[in-house]
Amino acid sequence: MSKVAQIQDSDFDELLTDEGLVVIDFTAPWCGPCRKIAPLMEQLAEEYEGRVKVAKLDIDKNKINAQKFGIKSIPAVLMFKGGEVVENLVGVAPYEKFTSAVNQHI
Numbered sequence: 001m002s003k004v005a006q007i008q009d010s011d012f013d014e015l016l017t018d019e020g021l022v023v024i025d026f027t028a029p030w031c032g033p034c035r036k037i038a039p040l041m042e043q044l045a046e047e048y049e050g051r052v053k054v055a056k057l058d059i060d061k062n063k064i065n066a067q068k069f070g071i072k073s074i075p076a077v078l079m080f081k082g083g084e085v086v087e088n089l090v091g092v093a094p095y096e097k098f099t100s101a102v103n104q105h106i
Contacts, residue, residue: 003045004038005055009062016083018053021105023098025056026066026076033092034075040095041077044102051106081105 004025007015015022025041027034038056045054059066059074069078069085079087079101087101 002042003049003054004041005053007055007057007062009057009064012057012062012065015053015055016080019082021052021086021102022080023052023054023102024078024080025054026059026069026071026074026078027056028058028060028074030060031074036092037075037077040098043095044098047099048102048106052102079105 007024012024015024023041023044025034025037027038041054041056044052048054057065059071069076073090075091077087077089077098078085079089086105089097089101
């Protein structure tokens with residue numbers, strides 16, 4: 001079972017009310033690079049379970065927040081703390097880049 005929640009635009013604002021770190025993977029089913037980082041997001045969710053919330057948002061079905069945050073290239077992983085963007089990682093990256101960013105903000 002996936003530890004990465006699949007969210008919709010309607011869930012987005014509620015998720016950001018969390019005071020802790022929230023990692024959101026802006027993705028799409030047709031995106032090859034997105035499929036490459038999907039297992040990394042699962043690993044992140046598992047490793048930081050209870051400390052960090054990890055979710056994914058399909059930009060084809062949820063255009064409001066993709067536009068709101070200026071997502072032009074995917075995969076784009078945004079990290080939020082207290083409702084504000086604290087990190088923006090675009091493209092395929094090694095797992096260490098994601099964990100390093102998470103560690104900076106938790």
